[in-house]
Amino acid sequence: MLKSIFAIVIVLFLIASTSAHASLRGESKLDSLPSKILGEKRELIVRLPNNYYQNTDLSYPVLYLLDGQRNFSHTAGTLDFLNQDGKSQEMIIIAIKNTHRSRDYTPTYDENYNRWGTSGGADNFLDFIEKELVPYVNKNYRANNFKILSGHSLGGLLALYSLQSRPHLFQAHFAFSPSIWWHNQVIMENAKTFFGTDTALNNFLYINLGNETGNMLTAFEVYTEILKTNARSEFSYHADIDVNESHGTTALIGQTHAFRHLYRSLQCPDEIIAQGLPAINAYYKKQSDKFGYPIQASYRAINSAGYNALKAKNFAKAIEIFRINVENYSYKADAYDSLADGLEANGQLNEALKMREMTIQKSLIENVENNAYKTRLINLKALISQQSSM
Secondary structure, eight states: OHHHHHHHHHHHHHHHHHHHHHTSSSEEEEEEEEETTTTEEEEEEEEEOTTTTTOTTOOEEEEEESSHHHHHHHHHHHHHHHHHTTSSOOOEEEEEOOSSHHHHHOSSOOGGGGGGOOOOOHHHHHHHIIIIIHHHHHHHSOEEEEEEEEEETHHHHHHHHHHHHOTTTOSEEEEESOOTTHHHHTTHHHHHHHHHOSSOOOEEEEEEEOSOOHHHHHHHHHHHHHHHHOOOTTEEEEEEEOTTSOGGGHHHHHHHHHHHHHHHHHSOOHHHHTTOHHHHHHHHHHHHHHHTSOOOOOHHHHHHHHHHHHHTTOHHHHHHHHHHHHHHTTTOHHHHHHHHHHHHHTTOHHHHHHHHHHHHHHHHHHTOOOHHHHHHHHHHHHHHHHHHTO
16 A cells, blocks of 8 residues: 555656656756867756757757856856847857866966966867867757857956957857956957958957956956957947956856847847838848858847838738748747737737637747736637627
């Protein structure tokens, strides 16, 4: 008898555990690869987007995260929150665990800092990323050609050094409280030349600082002045100083700002959206040519164009535009909800009802909040019932 009760408890526990796991957004996993360049195995923490398995034709940008063990959890949580709020795009996170931090993140050897261990291995580490890690990620995950390097402190120094020495490797760089002071500000002279050239630089930089003083603040001010006085074409950046944050927390706060500013820099401008679908498609054709891989018109751009048509009471056009998002983003509950808005506004209530019901089904699969969707479904059913009783 006791054995039977115990068995039932175990089964119920496993069911509950499975259900709880199934409700989590995204997937985190451990991975690793042996590096011939570094002569060691490098451990990785991988975060796959919430919708990774909902549309297997879709590829994603990749965020390569330095100090992976320390920064993974808050970065993954911040990115997912912004995804749900429509303030950032979904991306794969590849968090690289450290073995010899000062060796990998510093561009030059400085004997004054031997207490940290060896230094000056940044080029070797970037070789590892470019020649081993990126090909491995591209082979094993659905990555597109847009890559971001995110680092804090010495990791921020590496992000800046990577931008200046290998601007082709990453298309965006996040540098939180970067140690620009390293080895008498060794990267500064090259920065003046790099940012002062006339050639286009298809890249984005977010850089910040907290309440640091001394060499940290002085070097940051000099570097950001170089950014301010040299406007390379096709390059954008955003710089922040937040005195409410310490050196240790600038990465935590900075991730939110970095993701949001990067997202804005890549979005189709409202004035182009206002011109309609041909202008939107032309914009993303230019983006595809700029970054070297096919970029589909964003959900936001198409959805905004649909609501512009709806606001102008061009219901047929709005419905046509919303159907494009349903086709291109068939896994997104919100696409069906928007189409239901268009159908309902056009008086096609029964078709709108089908889309409202589909929205709920998709929201459960996509694992997104659906209270608003439920309310709209209830309201539409009440409207249909009211009209049928008249």
